[in-house]
Amino acid sequence: MTRSLFLSLLLFALAGCALGPGRGGPKVDVISESQYCGTTSQDSNALYFANANAFGNWIDYRRIGEFQPGMASPDGVIVVEMGQRPTGGYSVALDKSRTAIENDTLTIGMEWKAPRLDAAVSQALIASCVAIRPPAGEYDTVRVVDQLGNLRGEARIGR
Numbered sequence: 001m002t003r004s005l006f007l008s009l010l011l012f013a014l015a016g017c018a019l020g021p022g023r024g025g026p027k028v029d030v031i032s033e034s035q036y037c038g039t040t041s042q043d044s045n046a047l048y049f050a051n052a053n054a055f056g057n058w059i060d061y062r063r064i065g066e067f068q069p070g071m072a073s074p075d076g077v078i079v080v081e082m083g084q085r086p087t088g089g090y091s092v093a094l095d096k097s098r099t100a101i102e103n104d105t106l107t108i109g110m111e112w113k114a115p116r117l118d119a120a121v122s123q124a125l126i127a128s129c130v131a132i133r134p135p136a137g138e139y140d141t142v143r144v145v146d147q148l149g150n151l152r153g154e155a156r157i158g159r
Helices: 002-019 052-062
Strands: 029-034 045-049 077-081 091-094 100-102 105-113 129-133 141-145 151-156
Touching: 045 052, 045 141, 077 105, 077 151, 091 129
Parallel strands: 045 151, 105 141
Antiparallel strands: 029 129, 045 077, 077 129, 091 105, 100 105, 141 151
């Protein structure tokens, strides 16, 4: 009886460890998103801002109303830009399942979405971007990859 109770508790504890918060990669959170981040480039990009002041200067320069300097964490902010697109229907979203820290590199998975060729879309320039809170961990480079594994941007982290 004691042995089966002990084994049951052990299995319960192991199951809890397997399903706990440490699984699924580093804790990455989206701080905010914007459909217009002010870039004139069609290239995707990853940017790192070490503090609220640097982030605030970029926000002011780009005139992004959805972002505020106070959103920056003590570890800074990572911004993933999709690049300028000619119509609506484009977006970029965090893919936590593809996010990991390996060999001093934080890889952030993002889902790049585009409208279907036959979709009715607005004729307006958009430049989607996502502000992300950097996760805890040891890394000095951030790489952004899409759902196909294509590199969409890279930034150095200065801590």
